[in-house]
Amino acid sequence: MKRTARTLLHYIIITSVLVHSLEPLTSFVVGSGLAGLYSYLFNSCSEKNIKFNGTGLEEALQQKLFGQHIATHVIRKAVTGFMNNENPKKPLVLSLHGWTGTGKNYVSQLIAESVYREGMKSEFVHLFTATAHFSHVDYLNEYKRNLQQWIKGNVTRCSRSMFIFDEMDKMHPGLIDSIKPFLDFYDNLDGVSYRNAIFVFLSNAGGEKLVEVALNFWREGKEREEIKLKDLEEVLSLSVFNNKNSGLWHTSLIDKNLVDFFVPFLPLEYKHVLQCGRVELANKGHEPNEIAVEAMVREMSFFPQEERIFSSKGCKGIASRLDYYL
Incomplete structure (x- = not known):
């Protein structure tokens, strides 16, 4: 009797998720067949697959994220504090902003690797990109419904789920507001608690303001590390809130803190x-080759044109460019 009830419960959950899901789950089930469906149903949301490694996160941020002293400190404190809190009042919501190649996607990967045994490959980590999953404005209402059902279905299955929204600056205004109830201070909604989930937004919006502040510090002869979170957070949130192309334009997520x-x-x-x-270079298995690395960086684009202080593309594309100089 107990086995029958459990099977029925699993059937109800998976049916609900499949009926209302977005493309990623459909592709996963179709591509994986019955084995994939069985894995989706029975893969354990337990300490076997989910166990926070705070030391690993701290070391990875310190050793692999370059030039981001503020992000390193905030991410470490925010994620560690949240994961060590046995009774959080709401989900963890992080909004990562900056120009391309500065490390936003990489940090979301490091967070996933510190929480889930399989990192970004974990079935409890869900990545959405605006241009791939929410590309047609005519389907906005359908996207909202599907997104709500997707999140509800996956958090029902595993409360410690992680949702990453990339290209927020390309997302249709109003879409992200559809998940506002899941991010709020509710004990549960329709019997589902979202308090243990993690939501990460990635956006280029606000990058101009960050460049402006960093450039002013440099021109005043100040060290980069003197820039503090308080110098940027308020101006960043206001910039994103008032930017029609940010995906967070006039969103209640910001308005309601x-x-x-x-x-x-x-x-x-x-x-x-x-x-x-x-x-x-080390990742590719090569011996140190400072000549090749410096030759590559010298030919990359930097701005302002005369001073050549900041990289136009950050570290993006280095993997493919480096091969040319070896």
Whole structure:
């Protein structure tokens, strides 16, 4: 009798998720067949697959994220505090902002690796990109319904789920507000608690403001590390809130203070791109080759044009570019 009830419960949950899901789950089930469906139903949301490694997160941020002293500190404190809290009042909501190649996607990967045994490959980590999953404005209402059902179904299955929204600056205004109830201070909604979930927003919006602040500090002869979160967080949230292209334009998530941290990713300098190159060289299994790395970085684009302080693309594309110089 107990086995029958459990089977029926699993059937109800998976049916609800499948009926209302977005494309990623459909592709997963179709591509994996019955084995994939069985894995989706019975893969354990337990300590076997989910166990926070705070030391690993701290070391990874310190050793692999370059030029982001603010982001390193905020992410470590925010994620560690949340994961060690046995009774959080709401889900953890992080909004990561900065130009391309500054480390936003990489940090979301490091968070996933610190929480889930399989990192980004975990079935409890869900990645959405605006251009792939929410590309047609005519389907906005359908996207809202599907997104709500997707999140509800997966949190029902595993309360410690992680949702990453990339390209927020390309997301249709109003779409992200559809998940506002899941991010609020509710004990549960229709019997489902979202308090243990993690939501991460990635966006280029606000990058201009971050560049402006970093450039002013440099021109005043101040060290980059003198920039504090208080110098950026308020101006960043206001910039995103009032930017029609941010995906968070006039969103209730900001208005109701549901974003726990606006995390700034500063533009990278020459020395930081060099560090990325050295790490990528090691990742490819090569011996240290400072000549090749420096040759690559020298030919990359930096701005302002005369001073050449900040990298236009950060560390993005280094993996493919480096091969040319070896």
